[in-house]
Amino acid sequence: MNKLYRHSILVLLLVSLLAVYGCSSGNGNNNAASGADASAPGTAEPAPENLASELRFPLAQQVPTLDPHLSLNTNVYVTLNIFEGLFAFDANFNPVPMLAESYDLSEDGKTYTFHLRQGVKFHNGKEMKAEDVAASLNRWKSLTGRAQASLGESEFTIKDDYTVGLALSEPRNDIISQLSHVLNNAAILPKEVVDAAGPDGVKEYIGTGPFKLVEWKQDQYVHVAKFDDYQSVDTPASGLSGKKEAYLQDIYFDIVTDSATRFSSFLAGTYDYVDVTLDNLPQVEGLEGVKVNKNLGSDINLVFNKKSPLFSNIKYREAVAAVLDADEILLGTVNSPDLYRLNPSYMYPENTTWYSEAGKENYNQKNPDKAKQLLQEAGYSGQEVSLLTTKELGGSFYNATIVLQKELEAIGVKTKLDINDFATLLKKRADPNAWDIYVGLFTMPSTPSQLLYLNPTYGFAEDAKLAELTKQLTAASTTEEIKAANDALQQYEWEYLAAVKIGDTYSQSATRDKLSGLTTLAGYPNLANTKLSQ
Structure with missing residues (x-):
C-alpha cells in the first residue's frame, strides 16, 4: 500500500521553493513583485473609527x-x-x-x-x-x-x-x-x-x-x-x-x-497608490506623507517564432542571440541603470532551487561580427523580419523592441515594426504566420515548467529534446536530481533558443502613509487586509 504524504512535506515533494520577488522589502507597486506591506515603517495602526470605508x-x-x-x-x-x-x-x-x-x-x-x-x-x-x-x-x-x-x-x-x-x-x-x-x-x-x-x-x-x-x-x-x-x-x-x-x-x-x-490624480489626493515614472519621480521624492517603493518585477525575454520561415532555422536564432546587447535593451526599456539587472537565468537568483547559470556563455554576447557570420552561413538575403509589439503597457514592450530593431539593422537585417493594441498582439502571437520576433515583459513563473516560451503553443517550441528535458525536470524529486535536470534544461534552452533572456527589471510606485496593509505579489494587489485612514 502506497504511503500518503501530507501537505507538511510540500516542499520535499513538489520542490516549489520559488522566487523571492524583490531585493528590497516593505514595498508594493505596479509591475513589481513583493509580499510586503505598503504602509510606512513605524506608522501607527489607525483606530477602527478612523478608517475610511472606500x-x-x-x-x-x-x-x-x-x-x-x-x-x-x-x-x-x-x-x-x-x-x-x-x-x-x-x-x-x-x-x-x-x-x-x-x-x-x-x-x-x-x-x-x-x-x-x-x-x-x-x-x-x-x-x-x-x-x-x-x-x-x-x-x-x-x-x-x-x-x-x-x-x-x-x-x-x-x-x-x-x-x-x-x-x-x-x-x-x-x-x-x-x-x-x-x-x-x-x-x-x-x-x-x-x-x-x-x-x-x-x-x-x-x-x-x-x-x-x-x-x-x-x-x-x-x-x-x-x-x-x-x-x-x-x-x-x-x-x-x-x-x-x-x-x-x-x-x-x-x-x-x-x-x-x-499621477496628477495621486498628487491631487484622489489616489493613495500610483505607479511612478522616472520623469515623475522628483515630484514625489521627499514629499511629506508619501514614500517611493522600488521592487523587482518582470523579466524581459525575446521570443522567436520557431515556425517562421527564418527563425525555424537555428542559425538565425543564434545570430540574433549573438548581436544582442542586454544593457542597451534594458536601459532603453526602463531608462535608468537603477531599474534593471543582468541575469542569464530564466529564474531569479533569489529562487535558489531553480536558479542556474548553465549556458551563460551565450548570454549578452554583444558580438555583431559573430552575428554577421551566422547570417552568412544561414544564407540571409534581405528577408524582412517582423517585430511584433505594442505601445500599451507603459510602452515597455515597444521601447525594448525599437532598441532590438536598431541592433538588428546594424548587422544588415531588414526589419519592420508591427505595432498593435495589446488584445490584437495576443491574437497575432498565437498565429505562426503573423510574426517573427516578439519582445515582452513576463511575470516570473514559480517553476521552470511555467515558462511560456518552452510551451509548443507559445512561440511554437516543438522540440523533442526540449520536451524530454522538461519532463525530466518535473519528475525530479531530490535536490540533486532537481539541480541536474534544471541545469540540463537551461543549458539546452541556451542552445535551442526558444527565447533569449534579456534581463530583469524594477519599477517604482508611490504610496501615502495613510494606506496600510496593502501587499502585492508580482505586481498584483491583495487588498483584503488594506486599511485607509481618513
Whole structure:
C-alpha cells in the first residue's frame, strides 16, 4: 500500500521553493513583485473609527474580462480580490492552502487527493463543494496552456462532497504551483456558473473571496464591496495567502489609461497608490506623507517564432542571440541603470532551487561580427523580419523592441515594426504566420515548467529534446536530481533558443502613509487586509 504524504512535506515533494520577488522589502507597486506591506515603517495602526470605508485604485489598462480563468495583466488586479483557488502563493511564492484544507500525494507522485475546507460560501450564498471545484478546475485546465502541459488528459474528479481527486499519467512536481499561479488563475466558481459559460467567458462573476462584484462599468471602473460572509483561513497573511479581513467596505478600480492623469490624480489626493515614472519621480521624492517603493518585477525575454520561415532555422536564432546587447535593451526599456539587472537565468537568483547559470556563455554576447557570420552561413538575403509589439503597457514592450530593431539593422537585417493594441498582439502571437520576433515583459513563473516560451503553443517550441528535458525536470524529486535536470534544461534552452533572456527589471510606485496593509505579489494587489485612514 502506497504511503500518503501530507501537505507538511510540500516542499520535499513538489520542490516549489520559488522566487523571492524583490531585493528590497516593505514595498508594493505596479509591475513589481513583493509580499510586503505598503504602509510606512513605524506608522501607527489607525483606530477602527478612523478608517475610511472606500478606496479608489487606479488601473493602467482596460479590463477585457473578469473571468479569472481568462485573466491576464490588469484584470488580475481585480479578480484576485474576488476569486480564490485551492492554493495561493505566499510572499516567497510558496504555495499555501486556501480553499483546500490539505492534500495527499501518493508515493509514486501521480495521484493527488485534495481535501476541501467546509462551510466556505460563494457570494451567492451557496456552500462550495467538490462539484464546484472539479467543474472549475477542469474548465481552467481546458483554457490554460501551462495547465494542459502539466495535466495532460487527466481530469479532476469528485470523491465526495469535500474531496477532489487528480490521477496523473506520470509524476509531476509542479501541480500545486500551477494551481497557485496568478495568471489564468485556477479560481473556484459555482458549478452552475461554469456550466453556463460561453466562448467569451462566464456570465456571472461569483467567487469566494473577501470582496464581491457590485458593478462593472466598461471603460470606467469596477466596483467591489466587502463580502460579509467571507470565511478566512487562520494562517498568517503573506502575499496572496493567509488570513484576509476586509477593512474596506467599497473598492473602485478606476480605469485610467493615461499615466499623466493617474499621477496628477495621486498628487491631487484622489489616489493613495500610483505607479511612478522616472520623469515623475522628483515630484514625489521627499514629499511629506508619501514614500517611493522600488521592487523587482518582470523579466524581459525575446521570443522567436520557431515556425517562421527564418527563425525555424537555428542559425538565425543564434545570430540574433549573438548581436544582442542586454544593457542597451534594458536601459532603453526602463531608462535608468537603477531599474534593471543582468541575469542569464530564466529564474531569479533569489529562487535558489531553480536558479542556474548553465549556458551563460551565450548570454549578452554583444558580438555583431559573430552575428554577421551566422547570417552568412544561414544564407540571409534581405528577408524582412517582423517585430511584433505594442505601445500599451507603459510602452515597455515597444521601447525594448525599437532598441532590438536598431541592433538588428546594424548587422544588415531588414526589419519592420508591427505595432498593435495589446488584445490584437495576443491574437497575432498565437498565429505562426503573423510574426517573427516578439519582445515582452513576463511575470516570473514559480517553476521552470511555467515558462511560456518552452510551451509548443507559445512561440511554437516543438522540440523533442526540449520536451524530454522538461519532463525530466518535473519528475525530479531530490535536490540533486532537481539541480541536474534544471541545469540540463537551461543549458539546452541556451542552445535551442526558444527565447533569449534579456534581463530583469524594477519599477517604482508611490504610496501615502495613510494606506496600510496593502501587499502585492508580482505586481498584483491583495487588498483584503488594506486599511485607509481618513
